[in-house]
Amino acid sequence: MVTEIRPPRPDEMTAYYRALPYANGLPMWEPADAAWHGGPEPWPPQRTPATPEQLARWAEADVKDESFHPVATFVDGKCVGASATLSFEVTVPGGGTVRMAGVTATGVIATHRRRGHLRQMMRAMFEGALDRGEPLAMLSASEGSIYGRFGFSPATRRTRWELARHEAALLRAEPDPGSLELVGAARAKQAWPVVHAAVRRSRVGELSPLPGRWDGLSDDADGTNGPLRYLVHRDRHGEVDGIANFRLPWSATAGNAGTLVVEALEASNPVAYRALWSLLIDFDLTRTVVAPARPRDEPLRWMLTNPRAMRVTRQSDNLWARLLDVPLALTRRAYDTAGELTFTVTGDRMCPANNGTWCLRAEDGVSATSVPTSVPATRVPADVPATCVPTGAPATCVPTDQAADLTITLPALSSLYLGGMSAHDLAHAGHVTPHTDGAIGRLARMFRTDPEPHNSFGF
Template sequence: MATEIRPPRRDEMHAYYRVLPYANGLPQWEPENAAWHGGPEPWPPQRAPATAQQLELWALDHEKDPSFHPVAAFTDGECVGASATISFEVTVPGGAAVPMAGVTSTAVLATHRRRGHLRGMMQAMFDAALRRGEPLAMLSASEGSIYGRYGYSPATHRTRWELDRHQAALLPAAPDPGSLELIRADEARRLWPALHAQVRARRVGELTPLSDQWDGLSDGAEGTGGAWRHLVHRDRHGAVDGLARFRLPWSPTAADAGTLVVEALEATDPAAYRALWALLLDFDLTKRVVAPARPRDEPLRWLLANPRAMRVTRQSDNLWARLLDVPAALARRSYDSPGELAIAVDDDLMCPANNGTWLLHAADGAAASCTATDRRPDLTVTTAALGSLYFGGASAHDLAWAGRVTAHTEGALGQLHRMFRTDPEPHNSFGF
């Protein structure tokens, strides 16, 4: 059998889509209680297989999108594997926006697994991303045991929490100088891109939005999901500094009735953040608030008179990261603590140029540098561990105890922690 790994031609796109779970009605996620889902069931219902008309609309849209880079595996001319990268920018520590290849929609036909097709597609995507000047790759792992073998490791996380309304009292604070307003979806579509751009500039791990990111905002209901509602906060000058999207889904059971689900909330100011939550936590005819896909270090907990009232009910990794060009990536982020470390990488089979010892130097007020060195390494770090460390949300101590970081000089592990860790933790508000 002859195997090819290459981008699909335009006339092969329908066959390409039919490999993918979202197009053929198969599960897209582990059958667990997902942290990104606000409902009581384990995961949202699967879609019906896409029609030929839908496949053609996707093909037309992707043909016009320069950020979409599909790749496929063909055996004797039949498409048996499919994946793609989307070109994003991601905010890294220090606020720089770094080009990133977002791997999405990946599958191999059940009849053709365990033959190296996924590795071949991943290698092709890494090589193409490097040619485009993207030193990072990221993805959402539909199954936690798959992507570590390609050098990925969790970099951002998300939690689903809930709070009973009668326990949601906030600590006293100064009166809100701004104002709140319920708005229609068309207004939210207009306002959200500019607000997200401000949030993204200061939130490590946040992404540039997809071209249609907010096109689906609607005032209508989705089955039993309840009608969407959109809430805006404006500061005392009338400028938008916060937005939230929520719904009140119908439930056939008393246990889940009266639940308000906050699907998204972004704010650029603490007063706006507090004001949005104050209203959502005291909405008439509700008894519970559920917020999926929130940061692990949600500030709301510290606003509550009873911090225990906010219960984390689900938690998982979100985006996994992989450094494709170690020196370029390490030089693009900044480091809160100045220092110098010689970091050895010796296990990267897919991007072999990363193997070697790299001297990372960060000084106060100056750009970081990362260059090859003959110096004895202070630490050896696995490719996967670098992905977790890069955005500042992982513990160097934990990775060392797991055998993924090995210190060779006294104090090197503490220096690694001080240089790489960020506060607040990295977070991204949407996936791809």
């Protein structure tokens, strides 16, 4: 028996897809209420298996896509496992961006599970990401018990909430100097990249869009879900600064009739944000507003006369993070609080260069505009732009022989990276062990960000 872990050749792409659940109409999510789904059922129905024509179209597009990096397991020439990474940039604390490998489309066929194939593919993808200068990997975990053993840990959250229209009164505010307009898909395709670019600059955890991100927007109906509708906000100068996609699906039951589902809403300022929600939560002939995959700390709650009226109906982790290069990743983000922390990482078998004791120092002042000198030059590709470096307190992270202030697991450090998780909770659970007084508090103050990190779309 000969096992190979390698990228599939173009003529092997059809067999590659056949190893993935979504191509075969198999379940892609564990049986739990999904916070990313706006319908009344726990999760949407499974797809039908892909046709040969669909597989051929996917192969043609993916082979040309320079951001798509597939890997597969072949046993005696047969493809039995498949995965891939997508090259993104993710906004980190301080407003800079970090190159990130987004792990996606992962599966091993049922007859070849429990043989270490997934671990081997993960190791190959990590090595490829490091070669491309991507010090961070992230994924959406379809099953919560799988990816922790590879060093991934939750880093962002999402919620699904509901609001009854009769309870949706807003506090008084200054009149909106801008305007709202319902537009078609063609206009929405133009507006979304503009709004997303503005939001991404300041939202920790937000991802760069891949080419064609909004090409699938359509005015056509989607079965009983009905067509997507698009609402645009313009400022007083006529520039687009907010947009929302929403549906008015048909329901066979009285309990779910009159529901408006907000599938996506982004605004680059509070005025546009309030204006979009003010229309959507008071739409004619509706009773309930449902918004899935929203930030956990939605500002709309604080605009309501009754904040309790916005009820969270589902909540889950969203992106899981995994640091591939600890010093490079930590020097690519900024820290609101200057300070010094010495920590030890042990037990990283997938990326052993992360193991050791490190001294992280965040200085007062303005960030440097070049690659930090503490990062080994061999780990930084020549084409990494200076704009990747955040503003705020510049940081260095170097190996040290000093006694550590604390010991932290790689998954815990990965959870803290974007600033949305609690250092105190992780320590209470045994993932962080302090060795000096005040070490956990210093860790918490240096890493935490407000608002919490959030990403508006998956991959």
